[in-house]
Amino acid sequence: MTRRLTIGPFNRVEGDLEVALDIADGRVASAEVSSSLYRGFEHILLAKHPLDALVIVPRICGICSVSQSAAAAAALAAATGLEMPPNGRLASNLILACENLADHLTHFYLFFMPDFARAAYRRRSWHATIERRFKATVGEAPREMLPARADLLRLMGYLAGKWPHSLALQPGGTTRAITATEKVRLFTILREFRAFLTTTVFGDVLENVAALGSADQLAAWANGRPADFPRFLEIAADLGLAHIGRASDVFLSYGAYGHGRGALIDDEPLFARGLWHGGRLPFAEPLISEDVAHAWLHGDRPQHPQQGETRPLTGEFSEKASAYTWCKAPRYDKRVAETGALARQMVAGHPLVRALVAADGGSVRARVVARLVELALVVPAMEGWMRALTPGEPFCHPWQLPDQASGVGLVEAARGALGHWLRIEDGKIAGYQIIAPTTWNFSPRDAAGVPGALEQALVGLLVGANESVPLAVQHVVRSFDPCMVCTVH
Amino acid sequence: MKLLWLQAAGCGGCTQSLLGAESRAGVLAQFADSGLDLVLHPALSEASGDETLALLQAAADSRLPFDILCVEGALLRGPNGSGRFQILSGSRRPVIEWVRELAARARYVVAIGSCTAYGGIVSAGENVTEACGLQFDGDQEGGLLGADFRAGSGLPVINVAGCPTHPGWIVDTLLALILGALTADDLDAWQRPRFYTEQLVHHGCPRNEFYEFKASAQKLSDLGCLMENMGCKGTQANADCNLRPWHSVGSCVRGGFACISCTEPGFEEPGHPFMETPKVAGIPTGLPIDMPKAWFVALAALSKSATPKRVRENARSDHPLISPGIRKSGRK
Numbered sequence A: 001m002t003r004r005l006t007i008g009p010f011n012r013v014e015g016d017l018e019v020a021l022d023i024a025d026g027r028v029a030s031a032e033v034s035s036s037l038y039r040g041f042e043h044i045l046l047a048k049h050p051l052d053a054l055v056i057v058p059r060i061c062g063i064c065s066v067s068q069s070a071a072a073a074a075a076l077a078a079a080t081g082l083e084m085p086p087n088g089r090l091a092s093n094l095i096l097a098c099e100n101l102a103d104h105l106t107h108f109y110l111f112f113m114p115d116f117a118r119a120a121y122r123r124r125s126w127h128a129t130i131e132r133r134f135k136a137t138v139g140e141a142p143r144e145m146l147p148a149r150a151d152l153l154r155l156m157g158y159l160a161g162k163w164p165h166s167l168a169l170q171p172g173g174t175t176r177a178i179t180a181t182e183k184v185r186l187f188t189i190l191r192e193f194r195a196f197l198t199t200t201v202f203g204d205v206l207e208n209v210a211a212l213g214s215a216d217q218l219a220a221w222a223n224g225r226p227a228d229f230p231r232f233l234e235i236a237a238d239l240g241l242a243h244i245g246r247a248s249d250v251f252l253s254y255g256a257y258g259h260g261r262g263a264l265i266d267d268e269p270l271f272a273r274g275l276w277h278g279g280r281l282p283f284a285e286p287l288i289s290e291d292v293a294h295a296w297l298h299g300d301r302p303q304h305p306q307q308g309e310t311r312p313l314t315g316e317f318s319e320k321a322s323a324y325t326w327c328k329a330p331r332y333d334k335r336v337a338e339t340g341a342l343a344r345q346m347v348a349g350h351p352l353v354r355a356l357v358a359a360d361g362g363s364v365r366a367r368v369v370a371r372l373v374e375l376a377l378v379v380p381a382m383e384g385w386m387r388a389l390t391p392g393e394p395f396c397h398p399w400q401l402p403d404q405a406s407g408v409g410l411v412e413a414a415r416g417a418l419g420h421w422l423r424i425e426d427g428k429i430a431g432y433q434i435i436a437p438t439t440w441n442f443s444p445r446d447a448a449g450v451p452g453a454l455e456q457a458l459v460g461l462l463v464g465a466n467e468s469v470p471l472a473v474q475h476v477v478r479s480f481d482p483c484m485v486c487t488v489h
Numbered sequence B: 001m002k003l004l005w006l007q008a009a010g011c012g013g014c015t016q017s018l019l020g021a022e023s024r025a026g027v028l029a030q031f032a033d034s035g036l037d038l039v040l041h042p043a044l045s046e047a048s049g050d051e052t053l054a055l056l057q058a059a060a061d062s063r064l065p066f067d068i069l070c071v072e073g074a075l076l077r078g079p080n081g082s083g084r085f086q087i088l089s090g091s092r093r094p095v096i097e098w099v100r101e102l103a104a105r106a107r108y109v110v111a112i113g114s115c116t117a118y119g120g121i122v123s124a125g126e127n128v129t130e131a132c133g134l135q136f137d138g139d140q141e142g143g144l145l146g147a148d149f150r151a152g153s154g155l156p157v158i159n160v161a162g163c164p165t166h167p168g169w170i171v172d173t174l175l176a177l178i179l180g181a182l183t184a185d186d187l188d189a190w191q192r193p194r195f196y197t198e199q200l201v202h203h204g205c206p207r208n209e210f211y212e213f214k215a216s217a218q219k220l221s222d223l224g225c226l227m228e229n230m231g232c233k234g235t236q237a238n239a240d241c242n243l244r245p246w247h248s249v250g251s252c253v254r255g256g257f258a259c260i261s262c263t264e265p266g267f268e269e270p271g272h273p274f275m276e277t278p279k280v281a282g283i284p285t286g287l288p289i290d291m292p293k294a295w296f297v298a299l300a301a302l303s304k305s306a307t308p309k310r311v312r313e314n315a316r317s318d319h320p321l322i323s324p325g326i327r328k329s330g331r332k
Helices: A050-060 A065-080 A086-117 A127-134 A141-160 A180-202 A206-210 A215-222 A228-239 A341-348 A351-360 A364-388 A437-441 A453-458 A471-479 B013-019 B026-033 B050-060 B095-103 B114-118 B167-178 B208-212 B293-305 B309-315
Strands: A002-007 A018-024 A027-034 A251-253 A274-276 A288-291 A329-332 A405-413 A416-425 A428-435 B002-007 B037-040 B068-072 B108-112 B158-160
Touching (some): A018 A471, A050 A416, A065 A086, A065 A416, A086 A228, A086 A364, A086 A405, A086 B013, A127 A228, A180 A364, A206 A364, A228 A364, A251 A416, A274 A341, A288 A428, A341 A351, A341 A364, A341 A416, A351 A364, A364 A471, A416 A437, A453 A471, B002 B095, B013 B108, B013 B167, B026 B037, B026 B167, B037 B050, B050 B095, B068 B095, B108 B114, B108 B167, B208 B309
Parallel strands (some): B002 B037, B002 B068, B068 B108, B108 B158
Antiparallel strands (some): A002 A018, A018 A027, A251 A274, A405 A416, A416 A428
């Protein structure tokens, strides 16, 4: 027996999401993921002054705001061949890291964990603790997490004026030079944030978390440890979260925190750029394309984003019966790729993350582990970038805007690979295309009928006969940390 | 009081901003302790899918009484008035229909952010999506609900404008409603709470000495005043961003970039590049509010000629090159 289940509005994801499931014999047989909001940012950007992109694109998304700025600044810099001074690079890394870590915490504490506090899990041994800590809007954990998140925002207050929607990230660097005494204050604030991670999230020092290298080590480390990450691992083991949510196991990362290993300008990024598909593969930007076969958009064939356009259907939607979303279908060399912290750590080669995927493939557990391990990896890197800031040296290089140019900005947002493709003609924006992380993860089918990453990850999930909003489906959906407002912009 | 929060066509940034509110245990605890019950918030509530739809339907049918409706995001009327550009997931109905129904049931309707108040960034350019605000379309009265709309309390839509809004503006507005301390007289001409719009961004600007002497930044990251060259509207923008800094320490001008007057209807289409000051004959066209042009020109000429070397040199650097002199007091 097959039944159709439509789930929406999907709360505790950023933005508008609807998931339609065909359920046969108690399992998901196929899934369609739909983004139900269209705002048209790529159209809004046309004919604007190129630097106005820095005002407009952060406003695509209030949770990936700085990432959008960073991608635009990178595209503009690429269009002019501009390099930032070391201070600008370090400050940009710090600002982006603040947003990404804040987003990881917001996801874990406010979006993802509250599902385990639901009454449906009341017979589980861990439920009482989890309900007390994570019950949506009233749990005690956010009382500890939100002030820690505010530490990261205060760092951005110094480095970027405010969050979200700052103009501090520029093609030539950052607009806010840090003084010697402010550098001291940055350290002080970050130290407080580190203490929160140590005490509340991990119950251990960050270095020990970062050094975990296998599933056995992880299990031994977590056993009985009174902190939130070990509590999640206990739930994951009990509910089998390592065995649900597998997508294509093709992982894409644009590489995060440029020149991130030290202060030298030619250093490697902290997390490498590349593709993982059974092994590490080199990344080639021209292999990216977008397809609109199942979107309420005009277009008849896959396009590289530099040639792409975004034009909504406005009349008879029924004329395109194949369409079910505003989201395009991005593909890398025709492959469905997953992106996010898991992909980032797969490509970068974190031993624990690679081990988890080698054993079970991509999963709900692996995605959450990668996100939290990243907290432990990035904070020490931030301390290094802060140490390398040199008050008195420049933060921003001046530059001239070309009349004709094109550029690509590829960065890593918290939730994965974010790309901006920019074309300037006669001193104005003539083309602007964006592929956001969740455009990859929550892609619809392509012209060949191949489902997107989440659509694949949902297939096979058990759904109870009485479940209208199946819990397993919610765990899998939220494990990607979707940002729907970025997805369709 | 019971609060229902809907996200329309926005970026979610006002919720993200709100979560950064600086209180000892965070804003959720502050709400709970103040008697504000978050019945539904798309980013925070446990309910999802059918559970959410049931709550919304009950609220729309008056079976679930509530007090405050917060809407976050522009209202999309397109294409062709259908609202099809934003369907409330799972309901097959446009978000604008839900907003109209729920607004009719609320004692207070609060527009969170400039998109919700006036259309904001989503209405920029050709406005293909026919985006507007709850009770304004740009600076024109009307919007989705119409100029005559009044919530159950008799108040029009309360516009907590800003892109994003400062967390304190939302918290103060909601807590004032709980205390019964917000009346029609407390709203300005754009229906914004006057407590934050009866100041200028200029007030408390740390660049004031540079402003006084018209010692202007020439390029990004310079310390000087951002008004003459860099597009800053702080002397005209209604908001208390520098009296009530962001995250205790920041603001746009503190971050080294222009105030773009994001609390104002129409800020999204300033008619010039955001980061450049439009000028006629070398004089900025947007003068400080309440200041006659002739006086501004005369004062600018005088103050430029009187600029101390320290202020002039520091204005064009990203860090102070010359320190203020040290005053020696007392007679010994």
